[in-house]
Every structure is written in C-alpha cells, then in structure tokens.
Amino acid sequence: MTAAERSEAYILSHIDEEGELLTALDRDAHVNLLRPRMLSGHLQGRILKMICRLFRPKRILEIGTYTAYATLCMAEGIADDSLIYTIEVNDEMEDFIMKYISRSPAAGKIKLFFGDAMQLIPTLNETFDMVFIDADKRFYSAYYDLAFPIVRKGGIILADNILWNGKVFDTPPPSDKQTAGILEFNEKIRRDARIEKVILPLRDGLTVIWKK
Numbered sequence: 445m446t447a448a449e450r451s452e453a454y455i456l457s458h459i460d461e462e463g464e465l466l467t468a469l470d471r472d473a474h475v476n477l478l479r480p481r482m483l484s485g486h487l488q489g490r491i492l493k494m495i496c497r498l499f500r501p502k503r504i505l506e507i508g509t510y511t512a513y514a515t516l517c518m519a520e521g522i523a524d525d526s527l528i529y530t531i532e533v534n535d536e537m538e539d540f541i542m543k544y545i546s547r548s549p550a551a552g553k554i555k556l557f558f559g560d561a562m563q564l565i566p567t568l569n570e571t572f573d574m575v576f577i578d579a580d581k582r583f584y585s586a587y588y589d590l591a592f593p594i595v596r597k598g599g600i601i602l603a604d605n606i607l608w609n610g611k612v613f614d615t616p617p618p619s620d621k622q623t624a625g626i627l628e629f630n631e632k633i634r635r636d637a638r639i640e641k642v643i644l645p646l647r648d649g650l651t652v653i654w655k656k
C-alpha cells in the first residue's frame with residue numbers, strides 16, 4: 445500500500461460509513477458499468493453530505509448524475525422540504541439510477557432530468573443555493589456561466605476534478621480537450637472577482653466557490 449492508500453484507508457475507517465445502499469451501488473457500478481471511478485465514492489460522498497448539513501441548501505443543482513451516488517449523499521444531508529435537481533445526458537443510466545433512488549428514503553427529494561445540461565439549465569426556472577458541477581470537463585466554463593445567474597447571492601458552486609489527475613500542472617499541459625476545459629475553467633475562477641474560492645485537495649480536487 446502506498447502512503448496515500450494507507451491515509452485513505454485510515455480516514456475511511458474513522459468517518460461515517462456510506463451505508464448499505466451506497467455500498468451496493470458502488471459494487472454494482474464496479475461490476476457492471478464503464479468508468480465506475482467517475483462516481484464520488486465514500487469520502488467525497490460523506491463530505492458532500494456534511495456540506496449540506498452545514499450549509500442547509502434548499503435547492504441544489506447537480507450537473508452530471510452518472511449513478512446518482514453523489515445525489516443520494518446530498519439528499520441524505522438536506523431537509524425534507526429541500527430538493528436536488530440532477531441532470532444526466534446519458535439516458536441509458538436510467539435503470540441503474542432508478543434502482544438505487546427508488547430504494548432510498550430520500551427519493552422524494554430528488555428530481556432527475558435526462559438531457560443535455562446546457563439545454564436544460566435555462567429551462568429550470570429555479571434559484572439554487574448550491575450547484576455541483578461534475579459533467580463533461582470540456583464544458584465546465586459553459587456550465588459555470590449558465591449556472592452562475594441562477595445561484596443566489598451567498599450561494600455556493602462546487603466543481604469536481606479540477607486537478608484532472610494532475611494533468612493541469614503537467615508542463616507543457618496535455619493538449620486534449622478535457623484538460624484544456626479544466627485549465628480554462630480554473631483560470632476563469634481564479635480571475636472572477638464576483639466570487640470567493642478555495643480548492644480542497646480532496647481526491648481529484650474540489651473547488652468551492654462562494655457567490656458574493
């Protein structure tokens with residue numbers, strides 16, 4: 445085991461368990477889905493839930509549902525009258541997602557949409573306290589521009605994978621479009637005077653943005 449793996453194992457054995465449903469989801473994803481590492485997982489999931497406990501958002505927008513792992517974690521952390529709008533472009537995920545949402549006591553707090561977030565966000569007609577950007581890395585800046593006006597002042601935006609497996613600090617940076625998209629987003633956030641921001645060195649990097 446590397447030092448990082450030992451650290452993660454120690455952390456996971458000293459925080460809340462993810463629970464039977466999410467453990468089953470995680471196993472199912474690793475056996476049956478392509479790219480199961482895309483789901484948030486135990487540590488990030490508990491952190492998302494804790495952020496919800498502390499920040500108490502009434503309306504959350506998640507861009508990129510995948511298996512609904514993170515959706516279910518956030519749903520655990522919000523009040524009964526709160527809602528998560530989550531958008532997934534790949535409708536082949538519907539059976540998998542519904543298998544787990546339907547078994548969760550928090551199912552009633554989740555509104556699932558299938559389609560391209562770029563087209564759906566402008567139709568939502570809602571103001572959000574919290575947004576979780578976690579879809580196609582090429583379009584992070586576009587998601588941010590679409591979501592920003594519908595986040596209330598004092599609301600937060602979280603963006604996952606902003607270190608992109610360390611590719612963002614490779615020199616020269618790789619020329620693939622995902623890395624370019626993340627680099628563009630990180631630079632945009634760095635320069636944006638309308639916000640306060642911090643990067644949590646969690647997993648693949650999670651930016652936390654507070655709208656002034």
Ligand SMILES: C[S@@+](CC[C@H](N)C(=O)[O-])C[C@H]1O[C@@H](n2cnc3c(N)ncnc32)[C@H](O)[C@@H]1O
Pocket residue numbers: 482483484485506507508509510511512513514515531532533534559560561562578579580
């Ligand atoms: C990293 S996964 C999401 C993981 C999930 N948020 C979690 O933490 O467990 C990214 C997902 O975004 C979806 N996606 C990509 N482009 C999208 C778009 N334009 N609109 C909505 N979903 C999109 C992908 O199909 C994929 O399922």
